[in-house]
Amino acid sequence: MKKLLPLLKNKFFITFIVFSGYLIFLDDNDIFYILKQKETLNQLKEQNKAMKVKLEHTRSELMKIEDLDYLEAFARQEKFFKRKDEDIFVITND
DSSP states (O other), X not given: OTTHHHHHHOHHHHHHHHHHHIXXXXXXXXXXXXXXXXXXXXXXXXXXXXXXXXXXXXXXXXXXXXXXXXXXXXXXXXXXXXXXXXXXXOOOOO
């Protein structure tokens, strides 16, 4: 207690405590804002990883489409293209 009393009378120590409290809790870039930004950054990194996976999948599909047989199968399965003399029935499970 005797060591703490002179610190509480020191104007520089009190100024440091008040300034630190202001920076941590009241400033525009307070601790809560920084934590929120880090969480947002982590979410964006996860989205970036997911987009990279989708990009690789799309690139592999693009490479496969260069083959005409696969192109026809892809158009029929994914885009529901048809020939002039056939009908397509789409069955969904709702």
